[in-house]
Amino acid sequence: MARWPADPLRLALAPAPTDLGRWLADQPGTGLRIALTVADVWIRYVVAVWPRGLWRHSERESLARLRLRDIYGREEGDWPLACSGWRARRSVVAAVDPAVLAAVNAWAVERGHVVTTLRPAWADAVQRRRRSLTARTGALARLADGRLTVGVWDPMGWLAVRSLVASHALPESEIRRWIGQQAAAGVCYCLGWRSATPEVGGWRFANLVEEP
Amino acid sequence: MNLFAGPPALDLDFARTTRPGSRLAGWALAVGVTLIAVIAASDLPDPESEFAHAAPPPRRSLPSAPPPPPTLARESQAIAESDSVIPARPRPDFTVVGVVEGGDRLLAIIDQRGETAVLAAGQALAAGGRVESVTAGEVAIRLPKGGTVLRYRIGDTP
Numbered sequence: 001m002a003r004w005p006a007d008p009l010r011l012a013l014a015p016a017p018t019d020l021g022r023w024l025a026d027q028p029g030t031g032l033r034i035a036l037t038v039a040d041v042w043i044r045y046v047v048a049v050w051p052r053g054l055w056r057h058s059e060r061e062s063l064a065r066l067r068l069r070d071i072y073g074r075e076e077g078d079w080p081l082a083c084s085g086w087r088a089r090r091s092v093v094a095a096v097d098p099a100v101l102a103a104v105n106a107w108a109v110e111r112g113h114v115v116t117t118l119r120p121a122w123a124d125a126v127q128r129r130r131r132s133l134t135a136r137t138g139a140l141a142r143l144a145d146g147r148l149t150v151g152v153w154d155p156m157g158w159l160a161v162r163s164l165v166a167s168h169a170l171p172e173s174e175i176r177r178w179i180g181q182q183a184a185a186g187v188c189y190c191l192g193w194r195s196a197t198p199e200v201g202g203w204r205f206a207n208l209v210e211e212p
Numbered sequence: 213m214n215l216f217a218g219p220p221a222l223d224l225d226f227a228r229t230t231r232p233g234s235r236l237a238g239w240a241l242a243v244g245v246t247l248i249a250v251i252a253a254s255d256l257p258d259p260e261s262e263f264a265h266a267a268p269p270p271r272r273s274l275p276s277a278p279p280p281p282p283t284l285a286r287e288s289q290a291i292a293e294s295d296s297v298i299p300a301r302p303r304p305d306f307t308v309v310g311v312v313e314g315g316d317r318l319l320a321i322i323d324q325r326g327e328t329a330v331l332a333a334g335q336a337l338a339a340g341g342r343v344e345s346v347t348a349g350e351v352a353i354r355l356p357k358g359g360t361v362l363r364y365r366i367g368d369t370p
Contacts, residue, residue, distance in 0.1 A: 036227075038226075049315070051312035051313045051314055051319070052312070052313075053310060053312055054310075054312050054321070054330070056328065058327070058328035059309075059321055059328050059330060062321075062328050062329050062330040063312075063314065063319070063330040066314070066319070066330050066331070066332065066335075080226060082224040082225055082226050082228070083224070084220075084221065084222050084223050084224045085220060085221065085222075088220065092222055092224065094224045094226075096226050101226065115227050116227065117225050117227050117228075118225060118226040118227040119224055119225050119226070120224055123222045123223075123224040126219055126222045127221070127222055127223065130218050130219060130221070131218075133218045133219050134217045134218050135217065135218065136217050136218075138218070138219065140219065151219070151222075153219040153220060157220050158219070158220060158222075
């Protein structure tokens, strides 16, 4: 089916960090409108709980950076940020490696592309699949590009997001334990992997199929 | 509260606040421009531009104007003044705006020349000095020179 002309071309930025420049250079075309998703290896997530009285933009940003420094280190605290749900009591904040933005920027200018959106891969998966994620309390665990990213929500908002290198050192039981710590029961939607057991404790595991 | 089943919206977009050429074009330049705009307009919440820019660079204290070239008369006047006037101790330029709960600890909101920082005990101020402790309504700051610890109530400026 032909794309609607206004639809941007969807591209997933998912190479290993050392291949970024080459990967971008290999992309064909010029003068396109492009919606980019960035692999979670480039992203650091944190759920910020805004304290009462902290409502100014700069204050909230500063707190988000403090949380990123606490969790990931000083460097990540200075990365460019995007924040979702500004008015909410809890927001998901994502920081992106500035080298990615610089490389994408140089590539877009050179090729005359218009980058319409630049979203973290896991957050993009949540947005695109919200209709399928019907549980009031749930989690989306997405395995892609050698990384497992899990976010847990309840009716009050996002509870926690965690992104880890997927390896044998991180068995499925660890994921179950972690989501069990965030909420007692819910539905964990699995994307890019299949849970071996359908139900553990109060959590039910539902397998989703990755869209092309 | 999320009234509908399913996860809350998660619209994270790093391209949202950038523009020319590509919406990302000139990102490095945009960082500087955005920072100036954000610092200038950061007193009110801005739900439309959910932050997507780099951290502000640490500010350095710059003298407001270069000292005039010394003349013999001025020098002798300065010497005379220095004998009779106790020089003011240089202090960092900040205001303690508030104290908030941040998880399992208290955090100080400190305005440093228009730039807000939320700091825990042990963290450094861009203007110099370090947060010594944060308690309800009071923040202790260790000054950069001499290690003096001063306590500030909310709203206090050195």
